[in-house]
Amino acid sequence: MANGITDFQIPIGDWVADGVDWIQINLTGVLDGISEVLELVIDSFEGGLQAVPPVLLAALIVLIATWRVGWKFGLFSVAAMVLIFGMGIWPETISTLALVIASSLVALIIGIPIGIAMARHDPVEAVVRPVLDFMQTMPPFVYLIPAAIFFGLGKVPGSIATLIFAMPPAVRLTNLGIRQVSEEHVEAGKAFGCTSHQLLFKVQLPLAMPSIMAGINQTIMLALSMVVIASMIGAGGLGNTVLTGIQRLDVGLGFEGGLGVVLLAILLDRITQSFGAVGGAAAAPSFFGRMRQAFERWKDSQSSDV
């Protein structure tokens, strides 16, 4: 009997390997197609960002940071830009940024519709939820293996591992946001004769916007962390700097790469969060609404002075 237990095996590893072989042999065309599309997206982002003169791009980032978040954060972004230039890691930072944007974009294009489908159909939620749990508990390194096997080394497998790792929060929070729209709002939509399409676009999505924006923010942050790890399969960028630091036991270089990642993370986080706050339903007045309110307050203060 004891032998029976030690001999007992479930060859999951073998099955997965067989499955991967089968995909590689039979789905070459599909894999190539995915690879080409992704490569185009990544290249256009990276090419676009690299084409802008660094100083101009840095100024643009500072401007956006000041406009979206405030002048204090603007000052911080100036310091961040100076640090990145000073450490000589500008090209790596831009490369990482491009990869993050491209991966996040694809993750959102796939993830948000899945989240909407989950919110509207309980069976879809029942199927997708465990898959998301699985995706989120899997150690991020594991995604590198199939990505490298199917797509080789480089930016494309890096972004595929990244987008898979970064997608779950966008899906989850889209689903959650739509489900949290109050029953009376949904009833109001229906009672006034919304089709299910109108209900989604005129009521549910606008009201779910704060939650969806939080999901987008989370996806971007996860993408950034994964892009760094994906440098192990040749995704390049700041991760590469860190990796080189590790391989050479060069603490200084590793720290510089790490600091670059942190600065980029702070910038991306605060800026994307600011979009969540204004696009949000809770902060109802639009940008122009706020301007008008401010103007009216100003007018009142003028008239009361007289």
Add this chain to the structure above:
Amino acid sequence: MQDKVVIKDLYKIFGPEPDEALALLEQGFSKDAIFERTRTTVGVQKADFSIREGEVFVVMGLSGSGKSTLVRMLNRLIEPTRGQVIVDGHDITQMSKKQLIEMRRSTMSMVFQSFALLPHKTVAENAAFGLNVSGASKNEQRDRAMRALETVGLAPNADSYPDELSGGMKQRVGLARALATEAPILLMDEAFSALDPLIRTEMQDELVRLQETEAHTIVFISHDLDEAIRIGDRIAIMEGGAIVQIGTPEEIVTKPANDYVRSFFYGVDVSKVFNAGDIASKSLLAVFERTGVNLRSALAQLRDHRGDVAVVIDRGGQFRGLVTVNSLAAAAASDNPQWEAAFLKDAEPVPAEMELSEVLTRVTASERPVPVLDADGRYRGVVDKTILLHTLDKTT
């Protein structure tokens, strides 16, 4: 008045075994017993009534009595388990999805307790929501929304956002949104319950005023009897998913069907429910028709019946005055006996529409019953202290 909405044998059963629950209901099992047996909840049972065109029909009940479910079956936000809802001759339960959407856009609109406005849209855009959904042009949306906002007195706030408004103003937007579609039927789900008492009364008055100028058929859910009496032409009272009584406010208050209905009156201000005409009694005092009797025989009759006071009317039923044994005797003893001489000086009648609170002061100040007259001066009866006390006692 014509029936606008006819509800026939309407049931809603929530849960996995609706058929079994329906069968048990027919055998006379209670809502609780059915839940014990089948784990299904009876939402609404055996609703069978009609709502007349242009009336305010209030559905009252405690929470869980099924009033929200009943109203949501009228526009099929909740699908009925069995029965029919017929609006203008069309059975809503048989409508296809497309017909249903069309019906909701054109015939029935709704006002919600928590307003359910879209926070990212302006007041005017919110008011135009129904028109926007049905594909009206931008101009038409704006025009009709503005007209509806003017009706509720919010036109100056058209370009504000909902979170810049107070609760009462928000619900005005909710009302404007429902009015803008020009649907003849309005469903109002506890529409004023979230507002503070002063604003609530104001909105109720406004609704009554609105009904005077353009009468909608309104189905109004409420748990507040004061509100129901204020705005309702008829009231339906629900308990455990069943309608226990339908009637005018007066009928419900004077002849409550059971203790549940009666329990709603605790704390209700009866002096607002009734007016003098409602409680005036004709049997309390003897009545003389002036042209038929002379003074002496009247005096004799009054003495025989041991009454003290009597009412004098003329042939058309017009009130002439009050007399007592003493005043009749004095007049009869004079040289030229005249009825007029016998009428009491301090017996001013009150109009039938006078509110009880005012009648109260008159009756307590007078030592005799106070006569009540119609708008055209006809005698309706008298109110005395005993009648008043009985009426006021109905609340406790």
